[in-house]
Amino acid sequence: NAGVTQTPKFQVLKTGQSMTLQCAQDMNHNSMYWYRQDPGMGLRLIYYSASEGTTDKGEVPNGYNVSRLNKREFSLRLESAAPSQTSVYFCASSDTGGFTEAFFGQGTRLTVV
Amino acid sequence: GDSVTQMEGPVTLSEEAFLTINCTYTATGYPSLFWYVQYPGEGLQLLLKATKADDKGSNKGFEATYRKETTSFHLEKGSVQVSDSAVYFCALSGNDYKLSFGAGTTVTVRA
Numbered sequence: 001n002a003g004v005t006q007t008p009k010f011q012v013l014k015t016g017q018s019m020t021l022q023c024a025q026d027m028n029h030n031s032m033y034w035y036r037q038d039p040g041m042g043l044r045l046i047y048y049s050a051s052e053g054t055t056d057k058g059e060v061p062n063g064y065n066v067s068r069l070n071k072r073e074f075s076l077r078l079e080s081a082a083p084s085q086t087s088v089y090f091c092a093s094s095d096t097g098g099f100t101e102a103f104f105g106q107g108t109r110l111t112v113v
Numbered sequence: 114g115d116s117v118t119q120m121e122g123p124v125t126l127s128e129e130a131f132l133t134i135n136c137t138y139t140a141t142g143y144p145s146l147f148w149y150v151q152y153p154g155e156g157l158q159l160l161l162k163a164t165k166a167d168d169k170g171s172n173k174g175f176e177a178t179y180r181k182e183t184t185s186f187h188l189e190k191g192s193v194q195v196s197d198s199a200v201y202f203c204a205l206s207g208n209d210y211k212l213s214f215g216a217g218t219t220v221t222v223r224a
Contacts, residue, residue: 031210042202042216043157050210058211090156094212102212104156
């Protein structure tokens with residue numbers, strides 16, 4: 001059982017480039033999340049999708065967009081990457097909006113130079 | 114909005130020592146509370162949870178009790194092992210379906 005799959009695992013971008021981080025879950029979960037993890041900052045919520053067809057901003061949405069393509073997939077797009085977006089990005093999913101266990105992907109380490 | 118504040122780290126302990134990591138929260142309503150653990154190079158995984166006041170979550174020798182009167186969910190383990198070295202995150206989920214995390218506490222256990 002794959003769980004939550006994120007691609008790519010590593011990426012280096014130049015300032016101003018764009019890219020999309022992909023996330024897919026095979027557990028038929030309703031809710032999906034994107035977080036960034038920075039030293040000393042813990043996990044900060046970028047965007048979340050409580051259910052298919054809905055998306056909402058989290059704590060740090062500026063510079064990002066998301067698409068809940070279907071129930072399985074939730075992508076995160078950086079339109080014009082900045083060095084401040086250098087981070088480790090995690091996708092997660094849960095069955096009932098976080099009230100039950102959330103499952104995490106392995107993370108994407110993004111460096112913007 | 115809802116938020117979680119947890120004890121700053123890092124924490125370094127000897128094997129078989131007692132571990133406590135403090136966590137307090139601010140939330141409207143009655144959130145669910147969680148502790149997640151992150152081992153080096155991996156994503157987060159659920160350690161334990163509690164969904165209502167006075168519930169005690171437990172797993173792998175770790176325990177935490179949902180205290181509504183003090184808005185706390187402190188993590189404890191009576192005798193740590195080297196394999197418990199990891200980053201521990203307190204988290205809450207409220208009525209808005211957001212899952213919010215604390216800053217994380219790095220724990221290192223020495224043999």
